Amino acid sequence: MKRPLKPCHNPKCRELTRERYCEKHKAAYEEKQKQIQKDYDKQRGSSTERGYDYRWQKASRSFLKRNPLCVCEECKKKIVPLPANVVDHITPHKGNMKLFWDKNNWQSMNKRCHDKKTAKEDGGFGRDSKR
Structure with missing residues (x-):
């Protein structure tokens, strides 16, 4: 079933579309989003610059061996929780x-659950975002 037509999100456009933007404005929107992401990534720094280096990889692997199941609220309700493959910082460290490095601030999570939690904390973009 097709979605109903709705006005393009560009305030000056009267085109109807099934997407957020009409074909005319879609490319400009996507380019703007790419630039925003690029600027954010530059400000944020690389994963190594943020502390996720070899030492972190080694520590997180060790933590996951000792804590192999996801501890998110959704998984706690399941008979068999998802296997953990990510170490999450319970309270975002923000640098x-x-x-x-506080192990009391770590929890084991499945990547899918971790991504949901992080997106919720970040407002769907990034911790330092000004959106």
Whole structure:
């Protein structure tokens, strides 16, 4: 079933579309989003610059061996929780290395659950985003 036609999100456009933007404005919107993401990534720094280096990989693998199941609220309700493959910082560290390395601030999660949690915390974009 096709979605109903609705006005393009560009305020000056009267075209009807099934997407967010009509074909005329879709490319400009996507280009703008790419630039926003590129600027955000530059500001954020690489994963290594944020502390996710070899030392972190080694520590997180060890933590996951000792804590192999996802601990999110959704998985706790399941008879068999999802296997964990990501170490999550319960309280986002935001560059605070003391909080980053505090093992009491770690929890094992499945990537899907972790991505949902992080998106919720970040508002769907990034912690330092000004959107």
